[in-house]
Amino acid sequence: MSEAQSTTRPVFREGGTNPYVPMPATVIEVITETPAIKTFRVVLQDELAMRAFHFEPGQVGQLSMFGVGESTFVINSPPTRMEYLQFSVMKAGENTAALHTLEPGDTVGVRAPLGNAFPYETMKGKDIVFIGGGIGMAPLRTLLLFMLDNRKDYGAIRLLYGARSPQDMAFSAELPEWLSREDLETVLTIDREAEGWEHKVGLIPNVLLEMAPSPKNSVAVTCGPPIMIKFTLQALEKLGFTKEQTFTTLEKRMKCGVGICGRCNIGDKYVCIDGPVFSMAQLKELPNEL
Ligand SMILES: Cc1cc2nc3c(=O)[nH]c(=O)nc-3n(C[C@H](O)[C@H](O)[C@H](O)COP(=O)(O)OP(=O)(O)OC[C@H]3O[C@@H](n4cnc5c(N)ncnc54)[C@H](O)[C@@H]3O)c2cc1C
Ligand code: FES
Known part of the structure:
Protein backbone atom coordinates (compact mmCIF):
# COMPACT_ATOMS: atom_id res chain seq x y z
CA MET A 1 0.00 0.00 0.00
CA SER A 2 1.84 3.12 -1.09
CA GLU A 3 -0.81 5.38 -2.58
CA ALA A 4 -3.19 7.70 -0.82
CA GLN A 5 -6.82 7.50 -1.95
CA SER A 6 -7.35 8.84 -5.48
CA THR A 7 -8.40 12.45 -5.85
CA THR A 8 -12.07 13.34 -5.60
CA ARG A 9 -12.83 16.49 -7.54
CA PRO A 10 -14.71 19.17 -5.63
CA VAL A 11 -18.49 19.16 -5.78
CA PHE A 12 -20.07 22.57 -5.95
CA ARG A 13 -23.62 23.86 -5.85
CA GLU A 14 -25.96 22.26 -8.30
CA GLY A 15 -25.76 24.13 -11.58
CA GLY A 16 -22.77 26.10 -10.32
CA THR A 17 -19.61 26.09 -12.40
CA ASN A 18 -17.45 28.65 -10.69
CA PRO A 19 -15.16 26.76 -8.30
CA TYR A 20 -14.38 29.96 -6.39
CA VAL A 21 -17.92 30.66 -5.21
CA PRO A 22 -18.38 29.59 -1.60
CA GLY A 115 -8.26 17.36 -1.94
CA ASN A 116 -7.83 13.63 -1.59
CA ALA A 117 -8.67 11.25 1.24
CA PHE A 118 -6.98 8.72 3.48
CA PRO A 119 -6.83 5.29 1.78
CA TYR A 120 -9.41 3.93 4.22
CA GLU A 121 -10.47 1.16 1.81
CA THR A 122 -6.99 -0.38 1.61
CA MET A 123 -6.65 0.02 5.39
CA LYS A 124 -9.50 -2.45 5.93
CA GLY A 125 -8.48 -5.51 7.96
CA LYS A 126 -5.36 -3.80 9.27
CA ASP A 127 -4.37 -2.56 12.71
CA ILE A 128 -4.29 1.22 12.80
CA VAL A 129 -2.04 3.47 14.86
CA PHE A 130 -3.01 7.14 15.03
CA ILE A 131 -0.39 9.60 16.26
CA GLY A 132 -1.66 13.16 16.60
CA GLY A 133 -0.08 16.29 18.02
CA GLY A 134 -1.97 19.50 18.85
CA ILE A 135 -4.30 20.67 16.07
CA GLY A 136 -2.92 17.75 14.03
CA MET A 137 -5.52 15.67 15.85
CA ALA A 138 -8.22 17.24 13.62
CA PRO A 139 -7.69 15.14 10.46
CA LEU A 140 -7.08 12.06 12.57
CA ARG A 141 -10.41 12.62 14.33
CA THR A 142 -12.27 12.29 11.02
CA LEU A 143 -10.66 8.97 10.14
CA LEU A 144 -10.79 7.69 13.72
CA LEU A 145 -14.54 8.32 14.05
CA PHE A 146 -15.15 6.96 10.56
CA MET A 147 -13.35 3.73 11.51
CA LEU A 148 -15.16 3.50 14.85
CA ASP A 149 -18.45 3.88 12.94
CA ASN A 150 -17.31 0.99 10.68
CA ARG A 151 -15.57 -0.85 13.50
CA LYS A 152 -15.73 -4.39 12.14
CA ASP A 153 -13.80 -3.40 9.00
CA TYR A 154 -10.61 -2.64 10.93
CA GLY A 155 -8.27 -4.47 13.32
CA ALA A 156 -6.95 -3.04 16.59
CA ILE A 157 -7.12 0.76 16.71
CA ARG A 158 -4.67 2.69 18.88
CA LEU A 159 -4.53 6.43 19.35
CA LEU A 160 -1.62 8.39 20.77
CA TYR A 161 -2.59 12.03 21.17
CA GLY A 162 -0.28 14.61 22.64
CA ALA A 163 -0.38 18.30 23.44
CA ARG A 164 1.87 20.71 25.28
CA SER A 165 -0.35 20.85 28.38
CA PRO A 166 -3.83 19.64 29.45
CA GLN A 167 -5.20 23.08 28.49
CA ASP A 168 -3.87 22.66 24.94
CA MET A 169 -5.67 19.37 24.39
CA ALA A 170 -8.51 19.78 21.88
CA PHE A 171 -11.59 17.55 21.74
CA SER A 172 -11.44 17.20 25.54
CA ALA A 173 -15.21 16.59 25.71
CA GLU A 174 -14.70 13.39 23.70
CA LEU A 175 -11.62 12.08 25.47
CA PRO A 176 -13.45 10.28 28.33
CA GLU A 177 -15.43 8.26 25.78
CA TRP A 178 -12.34 7.46 23.72
CA LEU A 179 -10.49 6.41 26.88
CA SER A 180 -13.31 4.17 28.05
CA ARG A 181 -13.99 2.33 24.77
CA GLU A 182 -12.90 -1.28 24.80
CA ASP A 183 -12.39 -1.33 21.03
CA LEU A 184 -9.97 1.61 21.09
CA GLU A 185 -6.72 2.04 23.01
CA THR A 186 -6.20 5.72 23.75
CA VAL A 187 -2.98 7.09 25.21
CA LEU A 188 -2.76 10.79 26.06
CA THR A 189 0.46 12.61 26.74
CA ILE A 190 1.61 16.11 27.62
CA ASP A 191 5.11 17.56 27.41
CA ARG A 192 5.60 18.40 31.10
CA GLU A 193 4.04 17.34 34.45
CA ALA A 194 0.85 19.23 35.32
CA GLU A 195 -1.23 19.14 38.46
CA GLY A 196 -4.10 16.66 38.29
CA TRP A 197 -2.86 15.03 35.04
CA GLU A 198 -3.37 11.27 35.21
CA HIS A 199 -2.00 10.23 31.85
CA LYS A 200 1.44 10.05 30.24
CA VAL A 201 4.05 12.78 30.44
CA GLY A 202 6.60 12.83 27.62
CA LEU A 203 7.12 13.76 24.02
CA ILE A 204 5.00 11.90 21.48
CA PRO A 205 7.86 10.00 19.73
CA ASN A 206 9.16 8.72 23.10
CA VAL A 207 5.70 7.60 24.23
CA LEU A 208 5.22 5.92 20.85
CA LEU A 209 8.42 3.94 21.35
CA GLU A 210 7.13 2.89 24.80
CA MET A 211 3.81 1.79 23.30
CA ALA A 212 5.80 -0.12 20.65
CA PRO A 213 2.97 -0.94 18.23
CA SER A 214 3.84 -3.82 15.92
CA PRO A 215 4.21 -2.94 12.24
CA LYS A 216 2.77 -6.35 11.25
CA ASN A 217 -0.36 -5.83 9.14
CA SER A 218 -0.48 -2.24 10.46
CA VAL A 219 -0.79 1.27 9.18
CA ALA A 220 0.37 4.43 10.96
CA VAL A 221 -1.37 7.76 10.40
CA THR A 222 0.26 10.84 11.84
CA CYS A 223 -0.29 14.58 11.81
CA GLY A 224 1.09 17.41 13.90
CA PRO A 225 3.72 20.13 13.97
CA PRO A 226 6.72 19.50 11.65
CA ILE A 227 9.15 18.84 14.51
CA MET A 228 6.81 16.23 15.99
CA ILE A 229 6.35 14.57 12.59
CA LYS A 230 10.11 14.45 12.05
CA PHE A 231 10.80 12.55 15.28
CA THR A 232 7.62 10.47 15.05
CA LEU A 233 8.70 9.21 11.63
CA GLN A 234 12.08 8.27 13.08
CA ALA A 235 10.34 6.40 15.91
CA LEU A 236 8.05 4.59 13.46
CA GLU A 237 11.06 3.58 11.39
CA LYS A 238 12.75 2.22 14.54
CA LEU A 239 9.63 0.19 15.23
CA GLY A 240 9.81 -1.30 11.74
CA PHE A 241 7.08 0.69 9.95
CA THR A 242 7.94 1.18 6.28
CA LYS A 243 7.29 4.37 4.30
CA GLU A 244 4.46 2.57 2.50
CA GLN A 245 2.76 1.90 5.85
CA THR A 246 2.93 5.49 7.07
CA PHE A 247 0.57 8.30 6.07
CA THR A 248 0.41 11.96 6.87
CA THR A 249 -1.53 15.00 5.76
CA LEU A 250 0.28 18.16 4.70
CA GLU A 251 -0.55 21.76 5.53
CA LYS A 252 1.12 23.49 2.59
CA ARG A 253 -0.68 26.79 2.01
CA MET A 254 -3.48 26.81 -0.55
CA LYS A 255 -5.37 29.46 -2.47
CA CYS A 256 -7.70 28.12 -5.17
CA GLY A 257 -7.87 24.58 -3.75
CA VAL A 258 -8.71 23.18 -7.19
CA GLY A 259 -5.37 22.79 -8.95
CA ILE A 260 -5.44 26.06 -10.89
CA CYS A 261 -3.36 28.75 -9.17
CA GLY A 262 -0.14 26.79 -8.56
CA ARG A 263 0.15 28.10 -4.97
CA CYS A 264 0.48 24.72 -3.31
CA ASN A 265 2.79 22.73 -5.55
CA ILE A 266 5.71 20.63 -4.37
CA GLY A 267 7.60 19.53 -7.46
CA ASP A 268 4.97 18.28 -9.88
CA LYS A 269 2.36 17.55 -7.18
CA TYR A 270 -0.36 19.92 -6.02
CA VAL A 271 -1.23 19.51 -2.35
CA CYS A 272 -4.79 20.63 -3.10
CA ILE A 273 -5.56 17.82 -5.55
CA ASP A 274 -2.82 15.19 -5.17
CA GLY A 275 -2.91 15.71 -1.37
CA PRO A 276 -3.21 16.73 1.36
CA VAL A 277 -2.90 13.01 2.28
CA PHE A 278 0.36 11.36 1.23
CA SER A 279 2.14 8.17 2.18
CA MET A 280 5.70 8.71 3.31
CA ALA A 281 6.76 6.71 0.24
CA GLN A 282 5.05 9.32 -1.96
CA LEU A 283 6.62 12.21 -0.02
CA LYS A 284 10.07 10.70 -0.39
CA GLU A 285 9.72 11.09 -4.15
CA LEU A 286 9.01 14.83 -3.86
CA PRO A 287 11.62 17.65 -3.70
CA ASN A 288 12.36 18.85 -0.17
CA GLU A 289 10.36 22.08 -0.33
CA LEU A 290 8.24 21.79 2.81
C1 LIG B 1 -4.69 21.02 3.82
C2 LIG B 1 -4.69 21.92 5.02
C3 LIG B 1 -5.46 21.57 6.13
C4 LIG B 1 -5.48 22.43 7.24
N1 LIG B 1 -6.26 22.08 8.30
C5 LIG B 1 -6.31 22.89 9.37
C6 LIG B 1 -7.20 22.60 10.46
O1 LIG B 1 -7.97 21.62 10.44
N2 LIG B 1 -7.19 23.45 11.50
C7 LIG B 1 -6.38 24.56 11.55
O2 LIG B 1 -6.43 25.29 12.53
N3 LIG B 1 -5.55 24.88 10.53
C8 LIG B 1 -5.50 24.07 9.44
N4 LIG B 1 -4.70 24.42 8.39
C9 LIG B 1 -3.87 25.64 8.48
C10 LIG B 1 -4.73 26.88 8.18
O3 LIG B 1 -5.18 26.83 6.83
C11 LIG B 1 -3.93 28.18 8.39
O4 LIG B 1 -3.59 28.29 9.75
C12 LIG B 1 -4.74 29.39 7.98
O5 LIG B 1 -4.83 29.43 6.58
C13 LIG B 1 -4.11 30.68 8.49
O6 LIG B 1 -4.88 31.75 7.96
P1 LIG B 1 -4.79 33.22 8.59
O7 LIG B 1 -5.29 34.19 7.59
O8 LIG B 1 -5.43 33.24 9.93
O9 LIG B 1 -3.25 33.38 8.82
P2 LIG B 1 -2.17 34.10 7.89
O10 LIG B 1 -2.21 35.56 8.19
O11 LIG B 1 -2.32 33.66 6.47
O12 LIG B 1 -0.88 33.45 8.51
C14 LIG B 1 -0.58 33.56 9.89
C15 LIG B 1 0.61 32.69 10.22
O13 LIG B 1 0.27 31.30 10.00
C16 LIG B 1 1.16 30.72 9.03
N5 LIG B 1 0.36 29.86 8.15
C17 LIG B 1 -0.65 30.25 7.35
N6 LIG B 1 -1.13 29.21 6.65
C18 LIG B 1 -0.43 28.13 7.03
C19 LIG B 1 -0.44 26.77 6.65
N7 LIG B 1 -1.26 26.29 5.73
N8 LIG B 1 0.43 25.93 7.27
C20 LIG B 1 1.29 26.39 8.17
N9 LIG B 1 1.37 27.69 8.56
C21 LIG B 1 0.52 28.54 7.99
C22 LIG B 1 1.73 31.91 8.26
O14 LIG B 1 3.01 31.61 7.71
C23 LIG B 1 1.83 32.96 9.35
O15 LIG B 1 2.98 32.79 10.13
C24 LIG B 1 -4.69 23.61 7.26
C25 LIG B 1 -3.95 23.96 6.12
C26 LIG B 1 -3.97 23.14 5.00
C27 LIG B 1 -3.24 23.57 3.79
S1 FES C 1 -4.13 25.86 -4.16
FE1 FES C 1 -4.21 26.49 -6.22
S2 FES C 1 -3.18 24.92 -7.24
FE2 FES C 1 -3.36 24.17 -5.22
Whole structure:
Protein backbone atom coordinates (compact mmCIF):
# COMPACT_ATOMS: atom_id res chain seq x y z
CA MET A 1 0.00 0.00 0.00
CA SER A 2 1.84 3.12 -1.09
CA GLU A 3 -0.81 5.38 -2.58
CA ALA A 4 -3.19 7.70 -0.82
CA GLN A 5 -6.82 7.50 -1.95
CA SER A 6 -7.35 8.84 -5.48
CA THR A 7 -8.40 12.45 -5.85
CA THR A 8 -12.07 13.34 -5.60
CA ARG A 9 -12.83 16.49 -7.54
CA PRO A 10 -14.71 19.17 -5.63
CA VAL A 11 -18.49 19.16 -5.78
CA PHE A 12 -20.07 22.57 -5.95
CA ARG A 13 -23.62 23.86 -5.85
CA GLU A 14 -25.96 22.26 -8.30
CA GLY A 15 -25.76 24.13 -11.58
CA GLY A 16 -22.77 26.10 -10.32
CA THR A 17 -19.61 26.09 -12.40
CA ASN A 18 -17.45 28.65 -10.69
CA PRO A 19 -15.16 26.76 -8.30
CA TYR A 20 -14.38 29.96 -6.39
CA VAL A 21 -17.92 30.66 -5.21
CA PRO A 22 -18.38 29.59 -1.60
CA MET A 23 -21.56 27.97 -0.35
CA PRO A 24 -23.15 29.93 2.49
CA ALA A 25 -23.36 27.93 5.70
CA THR A 26 -24.83 28.66 9.11
CA VAL A 27 -22.79 28.15 12.24
CA ILE A 28 -24.93 26.01 14.56
CA GLU A 29 -22.45 25.46 17.40
CA VAL A 30 -19.13 26.85 18.59
CA ILE A 31 -16.93 24.88 20.99
CA THR A 32 -13.95 26.53 22.66
CA GLU A 33 -11.43 23.69 22.68
CA THR A 34 -8.33 25.46 23.97
CA PRO A 35 -7.27 29.12 24.33
CA ALA A 36 -6.17 28.97 20.65
CA ILE A 37 -8.59 26.50 19.04
CA LYS A 38 -12.32 26.76 18.38
CA THR A 39 -14.50 24.13 16.75
CA PHE A 40 -17.32 25.21 14.43
CA ARG A 41 -20.25 23.04 13.45
CA VAL A 42 -21.90 24.34 10.31
CA VAL A 43 -24.75 23.36 7.99
CA LEU A 44 -25.05 24.46 4.37
CA GLN A 45 -27.92 26.90 3.97
CA ASP A 46 -29.07 25.14 0.80
CA GLU A 47 -30.78 22.06 2.29
CA LEU A 48 -30.46 20.09 -0.95
CA ALA A 49 -26.74 20.83 -1.15
CA MET A 50 -26.35 19.70 2.48
CA ARG A 51 -28.19 16.45 1.79
CA ALA A 52 -26.15 15.85 -1.38
CA PHE A 53 -22.84 16.78 0.22
CA HIS A 54 -20.43 13.88 -0.07
CA PHE A 55 -16.87 13.72 1.15
CA GLU A 56 -14.27 11.24 2.36
CA PRO A 57 -12.10 11.27 5.52
CA GLY A 58 -9.06 13.49 5.01
CA GLN A 59 -10.67 15.96 2.63
CA VAL A 60 -10.61 19.64 3.45
CA GLY A 61 -12.65 22.76 2.90
CA GLN A 62 -11.98 26.46 2.54
CA LEU A 63 -13.78 28.60 5.12
CA SER A 64 -14.27 32.24 4.21
CA MET A 65 -15.01 35.24 6.33
CA PHE A 66 -16.59 37.70 3.93
CA GLY A 67 -14.39 40.73 3.43
CA VAL A 68 -11.48 39.17 5.32
CA GLY A 69 -10.21 36.03 3.63
CA GLU A 70 -10.37 32.32 3.11
CA SER A 71 -8.34 29.51 4.63
CA THR A 72 -8.12 25.74 4.57
CA PHE A 73 -9.30 23.38 7.30
CA VAL A 74 -9.89 19.67 7.39
CA ILE A 75 -13.51 18.55 7.68
CA ASN A 76 -13.06 16.81 11.01
CA SER A 77 -16.50 15.28 11.37
CA PRO A 78 -16.74 11.94 9.55
CA PRO A 79 -18.99 11.31 6.53
CA THR A 80 -20.83 8.78 8.71
CA ARG A 81 -22.21 11.70 10.79
CA MET A 82 -23.75 14.20 8.43
CA GLU A 83 -25.89 16.31 10.81
CA TYR A 84 -23.28 19.04 10.36
CA LEU A 85 -19.75 19.65 9.03
CA GLN A 86 -17.16 20.28 11.70
CA PHE A 87 -14.02 22.39 11.40
CA SER A 88 -11.53 23.13 14.18
CA VAL A 89 -9.64 26.36 13.74
CA MET A 90 -6.40 27.33 15.46
CA LYS A 91 -5.82 31.06 15.59
CA ALA A 92 -2.84 31.85 13.32
CA GLY A 93 -3.46 35.18 11.59
CA GLU A 94 -6.12 37.48 10.19
CA ASN A 95 -8.67 35.04 8.81
CA THR A 96 -8.51 32.57 11.65
CA ALA A 97 -8.83 35.45 14.15
CA ALA A 98 -11.95 36.61 12.26
CA LEU A 99 -13.34 33.05 12.24
CA HIS A 100 -12.89 32.96 16.01
CA THR A 101 -15.47 35.76 16.30
CA LEU A 102 -18.21 33.60 14.73
CA GLU A 103 -21.22 32.77 16.87
CA PRO A 104 -24.17 30.43 16.37
CA GLY A 105 -26.46 31.87 13.70
CA ASP A 106 -23.65 33.60 11.80
CA THR A 107 -22.92 32.86 8.15
CA VAL A 108 -19.59 31.55 6.88
CA GLY A 109 -18.54 30.61 3.33
CA VAL A 110 -17.61 26.98 2.57
CA ARG A 111 -15.85 25.59 -0.51
CA ALA A 112 -15.64 21.84 -0.09
CA PRO A 113 -14.81 19.05 -0.41
CA LEU A 114 -11.27 19.63 -1.68
CA GLY A 115 -8.26 17.36 -1.94
CA ASN A 116 -7.83 13.63 -1.59
CA ALA A 117 -8.67 11.25 1.24
CA PHE A 118 -6.98 8.72 3.48
CA PRO A 119 -6.83 5.29 1.78
CA TYR A 120 -9.41 3.93 4.22
CA GLU A 121 -10.47 1.16 1.81
CA THR A 122 -6.99 -0.38 1.61
CA MET A 123 -6.65 0.02 5.39
CA LYS A 124 -9.50 -2.45 5.93
CA GLY A 125 -8.48 -5.51 7.96
CA LYS A 126 -5.36 -3.80 9.27
CA ASP A 127 -4.37 -2.56 12.71
CA ILE A 128 -4.29 1.22 12.80
CA VAL A 129 -2.04 3.47 14.86
CA PHE A 130 -3.01 7.14 15.03
CA ILE A 131 -0.39 9.60 16.26
CA GLY A 132 -1.66 13.16 16.60
CA GLY A 133 -0.08 16.29 18.02
CA GLY A 134 -1.97 19.50 18.85
CA ILE A 135 -4.30 20.67 16.07
CA GLY A 136 -2.92 17.75 14.03
CA MET A 137 -5.52 15.67 15.85
CA ALA A 138 -8.22 17.24 13.62
CA PRO A 139 -7.69 15.14 10.46
CA LEU A 140 -7.08 12.06 12.57
CA ARG A 141 -10.41 12.62 14.33
CA THR A 142 -12.27 12.29 11.02
CA LEU A 143 -10.66 8.97 10.14
CA LEU A 144 -10.79 7.69 13.72
CA LEU A 145 -14.54 8.32 14.05
CA PHE A 146 -15.15 6.96 10.56
CA MET A 147 -13.35 3.73 11.51
CA LEU A 148 -15.16 3.50 14.85
CA ASP A 149 -18.45 3.88 12.94
CA ASN A 150 -17.31 0.99 10.68
CA ARG A 151 -15.57 -0.85 13.50
CA LYS A 152 -15.73 -4.39 12.14
CA ASP A 153 -13.80 -3.40 9.00
CA TYR A 154 -10.61 -2.64 10.93
CA GLY A 155 -8.27 -4.47 13.32
CA ALA A 156 -6.95 -3.04 16.59
CA ILE A 157 -7.12 0.76 16.71
CA ARG A 158 -4.67 2.69 18.88
CA LEU A 159 -4.53 6.43 19.35
CA LEU A 160 -1.62 8.39 20.77
CA TYR A 161 -2.59 12.03 21.17
CA GLY A 162 -0.28 14.61 22.64
CA ALA A 163 -0.38 18.30 23.44
CA ARG A 164 1.87 20.71 25.28
CA SER A 165 -0.35 20.85 28.38
CA PRO A 166 -3.83 19.64 29.45
CA GLN A 167 -5.20 23.08 28.49
CA ASP A 168 -3.87 22.66 24.94
CA MET A 169 -5.67 19.37 24.39
CA ALA A 170 -8.51 19.78 21.88
CA PHE A 171 -11.59 17.55 21.74
CA SER A 172 -11.44 17.20 25.54
CA ALA A 173 -15.21 16.59 25.71
CA GLU A 174 -14.70 13.39 23.70
CA LEU A 175 -11.62 12.08 25.47
CA PRO A 176 -13.45 10.28 28.33
CA GLU A 177 -15.43 8.26 25.78
CA TRP A 178 -12.34 7.46 23.72
CA LEU A 179 -10.49 6.41 26.88
CA SER A 180 -13.31 4.17 28.05
CA ARG A 181 -13.99 2.33 24.77
CA GLU A 182 -12.90 -1.28 24.80
CA ASP A 183 -12.39 -1.33 21.03
CA LEU A 184 -9.97 1.61 21.09
CA GLU A 185 -6.72 2.04 23.01
CA THR A 186 -6.20 5.72 23.75
CA VAL A 187 -2.98 7.09 25.21
CA LEU A 188 -2.76 10.79 26.06
CA THR A 189 0.46 12.61 26.74
CA ILE A 190 1.61 16.11 27.62
CA ASP A 191 5.11 17.56 27.41
CA ARG A 192 5.60 18.40 31.10
CA GLU A 193 4.04 17.34 34.45
CA ALA A 194 0.85 19.23 35.32
CA GLU A 195 -1.23 19.14 38.46
CA GLY A 196 -4.10 16.66 38.29
CA TRP A 197 -2.86 15.03 35.04
CA GLU A 198 -3.37 11.27 35.21
CA HIS A 199 -2.00 10.23 31.85
CA LYS A 200 1.44 10.05 30.24
CA VAL A 201 4.05 12.78 30.44
CA GLY A 202 6.60 12.83 27.62
CA LEU A 203 7.12 13.76 24.02
CA ILE A 204 5.00 11.90 21.48
CA PRO A 205 7.86 10.00 19.73
CA ASN A 206 9.16 8.72 23.10
CA VAL A 207 5.70 7.60 24.23
CA LEU A 208 5.22 5.92 20.85
CA LEU A 209 8.42 3.94 21.35
CA GLU A 210 7.13 2.89 24.80
CA MET A 211 3.81 1.79 23.30
CA ALA A 212 5.80 -0.12 20.65
CA PRO A 213 2.97 -0.94 18.23
CA SER A 214 3.84 -3.82 15.92
CA PRO A 215 4.21 -2.94 12.24
CA LYS A 216 2.77 -6.35 11.25
CA ASN A 217 -0.36 -5.83 9.14
CA SER A 218 -0.48 -2.24 10.46
CA VAL A 219 -0.79 1.27 9.18
CA ALA A 220 0.37 4.43 10.96
CA VAL A 221 -1.37 7.76 10.40
CA THR A 222 0.26 10.84 11.84
CA CYS A 223 -0.29 14.58 11.81
CA GLY A 224 1.09 17.41 13.90
CA PRO A 225 3.72 20.13 13.97
CA PRO A 226 6.72 19.50 11.65
CA ILE A 227 9.15 18.84 14.51
CA MET A 228 6.81 16.23 15.99
CA ILE A 229 6.35 14.57 12.59
CA LYS A 230 10.11 14.45 12.05
CA PHE A 231 10.80 12.55 15.28
CA THR A 232 7.62 10.47 15.05
CA LEU A 233 8.70 9.21 11.63
CA GLN A 234 12.08 8.27 13.08
CA ALA A 235 10.34 6.40 15.91
CA LEU A 236 8.05 4.59 13.46
CA GLU A 237 11.06 3.58 11.39
CA LYS A 238 12.75 2.22 14.54
CA LEU A 239 9.63 0.19 15.23
CA GLY A 240 9.81 -1.30 11.74
CA PHE A 241 7.08 0.69 9.95
CA THR A 242 7.94 1.18 6.28
CA LYS A 243 7.29 4.37 4.30
CA GLU A 244 4.46 2.57 2.50
CA GLN A 245 2.76 1.90 5.85
CA THR A 246 2.93 5.49 7.07
CA PHE A 247 0.57 8.30 6.07
CA THR A 248 0.41 11.96 6.87
CA THR A 249 -1.53 15.00 5.76
CA LEU A 250 0.28 18.16 4.70
CA GLU A 251 -0.55 21.76 5.53
CA LYS A 252 1.12 23.49 2.59
CA ARG A 253 -0.68 26.79 2.01
CA MET A 254 -3.48 26.81 -0.55
CA LYS A 255 -5.37 29.46 -2.47
CA CYS A 256 -7.70 28.12 -5.17
CA GLY A 257 -7.87 24.58 -3.75
CA VAL A 258 -8.71 23.18 -7.19
CA GLY A 259 -5.37 22.79 -8.95
CA ILE A 260 -5.44 26.06 -10.89
CA CYS A 261 -3.36 28.75 -9.17
CA GLY A 262 -0.14 26.79 -8.56
CA ARG A 263 0.15 28.10 -4.97
CA CYS A 264 0.48 24.72 -3.31
CA ASN A 265 2.79 22.73 -5.55
CA ILE A 266 5.71 20.63 -4.37
CA GLY A 267 7.60 19.53 -7.46
CA ASP A 268 4.97 18.28 -9.88
CA LYS A 269 2.36 17.55 -7.18
CA TYR A 270 -0.36 19.92 -6.02
CA VAL A 271 -1.23 19.51 -2.35
CA CYS A 272 -4.79 20.63 -3.10
CA ILE A 273 -5.56 17.82 -5.55
CA ASP A 274 -2.82 15.19 -5.17
CA GLY A 275 -2.91 15.71 -1.37
CA PRO A 276 -3.21 16.73 1.36
CA VAL A 277 -2.90 13.01 2.28
CA PHE A 278 0.36 11.36 1.23
CA SER A 279 2.14 8.17 2.18
CA MET A 280 5.70 8.71 3.31
CA ALA A 281 6.76 6.71 0.24
CA GLN A 282 5.05 9.32 -1.96
CA LEU A 283 6.62 12.21 -0.02
CA LYS A 284 10.07 10.70 -0.39
CA GLU A 285 9.72 11.09 -4.15
CA LEU A 286 9.01 14.83 -3.86
CA PRO A 287 11.62 17.65 -3.70
CA ASN A 288 12.36 18.85 -0.17
CA GLU A 289 10.36 22.08 -0.33
CA LEU A 290 8.24 21.79 2.81
C1 LIG B 1 -4.69 21.02 3.82
C2 LIG B 1 -4.69 21.92 5.02
C3 LIG B 1 -5.46 21.57 6.13
C4 LIG B 1 -5.48 22.43 7.24
N1 LIG B 1 -6.26 22.08 8.30
C5 LIG B 1 -6.31 22.89 9.37
C6 LIG B 1 -7.20 22.60 10.46
O1 LIG B 1 -7.97 21.62 10.44
N2 LIG B 1 -7.19 23.45 11.50
C7 LIG B 1 -6.38 24.56 11.55
O2 LIG B 1 -6.43 25.29 12.53
N3 LIG B 1 -5.55 24.88 10.53
C8 LIG B 1 -5.50 24.07 9.44
N4 LIG B 1 -4.70 24.42 8.39
C9 LIG B 1 -3.87 25.64 8.48
C10 LIG B 1 -4.73 26.88 8.18
O3 LIG B 1 -5.18 26.83 6.83
C11 LIG B 1 -3.93 28.18 8.39
O4 LIG B 1 -3.59 28.29 9.75
C12 LIG B 1 -4.74 29.39 7.98
O5 LIG B 1 -4.83 29.43 6.58
C13 LIG B 1 -4.11 30.68 8.49
O6 LIG B 1 -4.88 31.75 7.96
P1 LIG B 1 -4.79 33.22 8.59
O7 LIG B 1 -5.29 34.19 7.59
O8 LIG B 1 -5.43 33.24 9.93
O9 LIG B 1 -3.25 33.38 8.82
P2 LIG B 1 -2.17 34.10 7.89
O10 LIG B 1 -2.21 35.56 8.19
O11 LIG B 1 -2.32 33.66 6.47
O12 LIG B 1 -0.88 33.45 8.51
C14 LIG B 1 -0.58 33.56 9.89
C15 LIG B 1 0.61 32.69 10.22
O13 LIG B 1 0.27 31.30 10.00
C16 LIG B 1 1.16 30.72 9.03
N5 LIG B 1 0.36 29.86 8.15
C17 LIG B 1 -0.65 30.25 7.35
N6 LIG B 1 -1.13 29.21 6.65
C18 LIG B 1 -0.43 28.13 7.03
C19 LIG B 1 -0.44 26.77 6.65
N7 LIG B 1 -1.26 26.29 5.73
N8 LIG B 1 0.43 25.93 7.27
C20 LIG B 1 1.29 26.39 8.17
N9 LIG B 1 1.37 27.69 8.56
C21 LIG B 1 0.52 28.54 7.99
C22 LIG B 1 1.73 31.91 8.26
O14 LIG B 1 3.01 31.61 7.71
C23 LIG B 1 1.83 32.96 9.35
O15 LIG B 1 2.98 32.79 10.13
C24 LIG B 1 -4.69 23.61 7.26
C25 LIG B 1 -3.95 23.96 6.12
C26 LIG B 1 -3.97 23.14 5.00
C27 LIG B 1 -3.24 23.57 3.79
S1 FES C 1 -4.13 25.86 -4.16
FE1 FES C 1 -4.21 26.49 -6.22
S2 FES C 1 -3.18 24.92 -7.24
FE2 FES C 1 -3.36 24.17 -5.22
